[in-house]
Amino acid sequence: MTDHPYTNADLRATAAEIIATAIQEITPSEIADRMDRTHVQSTNPSDGNRRTWGQLLNGGDQDTTEFLAARQQIDDLIRDAADVSEWAIQVGAAGLTPRPAMAWQSTSGGYQVALQVAPANDLLPAARDELIAEIRAAVDQTVCRVLHCKPASEAA
Structure with a gap:
């Protein structure tokens, strides 16, 4: 028994639920904002060519068609993602x-x-x-x- 009216399992279950909910409730606008700050993994940082999604897909003419298509694909991946939030919390809590x-x-x-x-x-x-x-x-x-x-x- 602990000095608190809740258990470590309660803390972990709530943390997992918060992660799962945050992922499920992300909006397309929030995805686009994060893409503007996230570097595309395949762009090469060693030659100084590391670029964000916005830099990579929004050309000089500001045609956002490719950017919006990528955002939709990322949104689809998020919506189809398996809920591993409980596993992630348990692994982190165990220091693994x-x-x-x-x-x-x-x-x-x-x-x-x-x-x-x-x-x-x-x-x-x-x-x-x-x-x-x-x-x-x-x-x-x-x-x-x-x-x-x-x-x-x-x-x-």
Whole structure:
């Protein structure tokens, strides 16, 4: 029992709900404002060519057609996003750091399963990399066995 009339689980559940709600309630105007301040990842910072969405897509004639199309695609991605807010709060509260997600695609092109691992920050890089590789191998074997498919290395 704590000195408060709520638990850590209550705090985490509310934090997850706030994140989920904030994402669901973002407006197209807010997306456009953030795009104007966000650099496009594929623009190269090493050659000084790093640009925001507005710089990249709003040409000298201020034709915003491409910018608005990109904003709509980002809005669609946000609306279709899986609600992982609870997972994000739990991982952060545990002091873990998410690594890039892994996904298994079927031969028909659709994805069958995805996994994201969040190891402890104090793992040595070699141990972290080996752990993630072993998890990937185990899940790969299981996905192939359960879904009756060949491993990616044999499918090519």
